[in-house]
Amino acid sequence: MADPDAHNHEESATKVRTLADLAKIAGVSPGTVSRALAGNSLVNAKTREKIEAIAREHGFRPNQMASKLRRQKTGVIGVAIPLGHDVRQQISDTFFMTLLGHLADELTEKGYDLMLRRVIPAQDEDWLDQFIGSGMVDGVIVIGQSDQFERIEEVADGYLPMVVWGNHQEGQRHCVVGTDNRLGGKLAAERLIASGAKSLAFLGDTQPIEFAARYAGAKEVAAKMGVAIRALPTHLSPERTGEEIAEHLREIEGKVDGIFAATDTIAVTCLKELRESGIDVPRELKIVGFDDLPISSQTVPPLTTVRQDIAAGARGLVDLLLRRLAGDDTESLILPPRLMVRDSA
Amino acid sequence: MADPDAHNHEESATKVRTLADLAKIAGVSPGTVSRALAGNSLVNAKTREKIEAIAREHGFRPNQMASKLRRQKTGVIGVAIPLGHDVRQQISDTFFMTLLGHLADELTEKGYDLMLRRVIPAQDEDWLDQFIGSGMVDGVIVIGQSDQFERIEEVADGYLPMVVWGNHQEGQRHCVVGTDNRLGGKLAAERLIASGAKSLAFLGDTQPIEFAARYAGAKEVAAKMGVAIRALPTHLSPERTGEEIAEHLREIEGKVDGIFAATDTIAVTCLKELRESGIDVPRELKIVGFDDLPISSQTVPPLTTVRQDIAAGARGLVDLLLRRLAGDDTESLILPPRLMVRDSA
DNA sequence: CGCGTAATTGCAATCGTTTGCAATTTTACC
DNA sequence: GGTAAAATTGCAAACGATTGCAATTACGCG
Incomplete structure (x- = not known):
């Protein structure tokens, strides 16, 4: 604290880069320096202070690689x-x-x-x-x-x-x-059906098991309620996704009135495409997403979705x-x- | 390639964890193993192949810490x-x-x-x-x-x-x-003014120099065009920001007809608050954002913004x-x- | 077959810290 | 003041790979 010139790292005549360098200056052994800097060891308080002062003065910091090698852990x-x-x-x-x-x-x-x-x-x-x-x-x-x-x-x-x-x-x-995810899928499907959907579609890639589980959950509910559901594979790569979704939407127009999107990102794109096609959400088509991203509460209409914490x-x-x-x-x-x-x- | 049992890492009687272990098995010195695995050195092709085979068989991988320590670079x-x-x-x-x-x-x-x-x-x-x-x-x-x-x-x-x-x-x-950023700020202000705004506000924290520069650019244009502009400090922490922006909007209602948001995130929140207040964008109030996030093209109305690549x-x-x-x-x-x-x- | 050169390989030092163990110094107490 | 116990410190061996240099082997050619 009472360090008169904490800034002259550069000026210090001798560059101190290793424990040994520092040890020489302090007049102790490298081992002691190591212990002092490690803090919790059993080093005399005065010795430690002195070593710490020198270390601070020279901006010294022990080489992590060596430390990690020796201790066999990396942090x-x-x-x-x-x-x-x-x-x-x-x-x-x-x-x-x-x-x-x-x-x-x-x-x-x-x-x-x-x-x-x-x-x-x-x-x-x-x-x-x-x-x-x-x-x-x-x-x-x-x-x-x-x-x-x-x-x-x-x-x-x-x-x-x-x-x-x-x-x-x-x-x-x-x-x-x-x-x-399966439960999430159920919640989504239940909601869609509860709000009046008679025929569902799942928008998303069903390969990844997370998505597969979401779809499975939805399917289970749909089956129980006697509602149709189909999967429409949709990729997530930002470039293609818009076009792909638009295509899907054209394809299902009139045949599907409830969409469960595998992610909010997909759902949001969906909303946008639907708005452009003049299809009213939720009147003509209902949508539920998954994730609850920050955007999802700010879309028009705000997105009903399954939240992950x-x-x-x-x-x-x-x-x-x-x-x-x-x-x-x-x-x-x-x-x-x-x-x-x-x-x- | 013609490895009959590449899978038995676990089964291998002797655990080979170091170059030395591997060297012993291969009947060469650690140095040679190091060179062989490094690839580009001058090791006999046959020796290298043999070493590589053994390495693969045992799932051996040289310890990075030691390597980095020795080579004095970390990658x-x-x-x-x-x-x-x-x-x-x-x-x-x-x-x-x-x-x-x-x-x-x-x-x-x-x-x-x-x-x-x-x-x-x-x-x-x-x-x-x-x-x-x-x-x-x-x-x-x-x-x-x-x-x-x-x-x-x-x-x-x-x-x-x-x-x-x-x-x-x-x-x-x-x-x-x-x-x-300054140029970006200018572009934003020019656009707002060109589309009819007579009185501007900058929504964002002007402490960070990036934002300060955006504001400065906008201010320069505003001054040149004889348009008023004020800064409304807005924090970015997700919890407070909505409330804060709503407050700002109430405060400036009627007094400001063009908003330059420091980031799209702020702009999007703005759009939402305005929609809830029944203020028409862009008729009553114009907004320009900054960043061009993926969301920004999907808001209602789609956000005019300054794009960063x-x-x-x-x-x-x-x-x-x-x-x-x-x-x-x-x-x-x-x-x-x-x-x-x-x-x- | 012998010798010179090139191609491989082995040796051993080094990177900088940590830490068990031994040596030394302090401290405590009679 | 002396001795035992406690508190500090020093020593030196790891940690595991890399690499300059020397030693060995292989190869080419007269």
């Missing part, structure tokens, strides 16, 4: 975003990005750094082992199972500190945090991962979805 | 997001997240990993030195100057491999990539950083904004 959590089906789909997807933001918050708070890696499994089927085996991370969070369910399962058998955002299936072996998801992911790092073989965490009734259905 | 680029004024403002901001996504793409493509760190300068004024001095990254990209302009300047003097997303100011020393920005950031890593003291890169005329003004 870094890897976050992988597999882009399975539609390349470039998710990295620009608001939902995943928001989740990522929350993850960054949570991890930082717990003192971990976050290493982000976008992977294209199709190009490199070894992606997960490589990330884990790289020795760069203490644990891994995978955002989205994409079409990599099996691979993740395999890895999970031999690698504890991994948690995945995605869908939970009966008997799966990897630890997952995610919304109950992203912040809770991020907290869960980090929480479980830390427990796993501590050796605990945690259970999965399934979050309840919540129907946000607004005006589109 | 990791740090990406810092300083949350200056409004904590939690930017990490959930669509614009920054999209930029981050593109950065991840670009960096991955160039073979770098990305370490993400969210920092709250107010809590830790040493954030930048700490990130750089951590020895964890070869270079740093800072997303947004926030209120940390001075600190960044200081650091830039002694640290070459840093590039910042943000605003460019006459004579600044750090290398920046960003949109010409995020992808080009990310490419520029990475490109300049790599040149700086190679020792080149690069110039800043200023991208031209583009007015996207839609229906809100």
Whole structure:
């Protein structure tokens, strides 16, 4: 605090870059410096203060690589975003990005750094082992199972500190945090039917198991209520999606009066296309989305959607991962979805 | 390829975790294994193949920490997001997240990993030195100057491999990539005035220099055209912003007929509040935003806004950083904004 | 077949910290 | 003041890969 010249890092005659350098100046051994800087060890208070002062004066900071090598832990959590089906789909997807933001918050708070890696499994089927085996991370969070369910399962058998955002299936072996997609799908379908829809369509790719589960839930309800439902595969890549949806809409015009969109992003595009076609929502066609993105309350009409609690998801992911790092073989965490009734259905 | 049992990583009697282990099996020295796995060295082709086969069979991967320590480079680029004024403002901001996504793409493509760190300068004024001095990254990209302009300047003097997303100011020393905010502000104001606005308001926080420059540009045009303009400070934190904007709108009702929103996020909220108040856009009130987020073309009415080319920005950031890593003291890169005329003004 | 050169491989130092263990200094107490 | 116990500090061996230099082997050619 009473440091008269904290700024002259540059001026200091001798560059001190290693513990040894600093040790020489302080007149102690490197070991002592290490302990002093680590803080909690058993070093004489006066010695520590002196060392800390010198360190501050020279802007010294111990080399992390060496430290991590020696301690065999990195303090870094890897976050992988597999882009399975539609390349470039998710990295620009608001939902995943928001989740990522929350993850960054949570991890930082717990003192971990976050290493982000976008992977294209199709190009490199070894992606997960490589990330884990790289020795760069203490644990891994995978955002989205994409079409990599099996691979993740395999890895999970031999690698504890991994948690995945995605869908939970009966008997799966990897630890997952995610919304109950099937239930969400049910809520959506129930709502559509309750508000008068007689014939439903699911807009989205049914390959990814998250989406498949949403569709399955909707299908179950539709079957029970004696309502038809069909799936219209829709990609998420920003360029094609508009055109594709427009096509679908033309195709189903008059035949379908209730749309369950796999994500809000799709739903919002839908709303836009419908507005341009002069089709009234919700009178002629009802729509329910999924996610409850910030935009969804601001569309016209405001979107009825199934909410995923992203912040809770991020907290869960980090929480479980830390427990796993501590050796605990945690259970999965399934979050309840919540129907946000607004005006589109 | 002709590997009869590539799967039995687990079964392999002896765990091979180090170069030395592998070397023993292959009957060569660790040095040779290192060279063989590195690929490009001068190792006998047959020896290399044998080593690679063994490595594959045992799922061996060299320890990164050791490698990085020895080679004195990490292959990791740090990406810092300083949350200056409004904590939690930017990490959930669509614009920054999209930029981050593109950065991840670009960096991955160039073979770098990305370490993400969210920092709250107010809590830790040493954030930048700490990130750089951590020895964890070869270079740093800072997303947004926030209120940390001075600190960044200081650091830039002694640290070459840093590039910042943000605003460019006459004579600044750090290398920046960003949109010409002042010009963007001018475009916005010109558009508002051209479409008939007689009295303008700027909605946004004028503290961050990016926003300040946008406001300055608008003010310049307003002054030249003899039109009034006022700034209405608006925070970006998701919770308060709606209420705050509503308040502003009540306050200026009738007095202002043209709004320049500092970001599309603000503009979209504005549109929503106005719709609820029954104020017609653009007839009674015109609005121009900034960013051109994906949502902006889907609002009602579609938002006229100033477009920032995020992808080009990310490419520029990475490109300049790599040149700086190679020792080149690069110039800043200023991208031209583009007015996207839609229906809100 | 012998020798010179080129192609491979092995050796051993190095990157900078951490940490168990031993050595030393303090402190406490009789 | 002396001795035992406690508190500090120093020593030196890891951590695991890389790489300059030296040593060995292979190859070409007269």
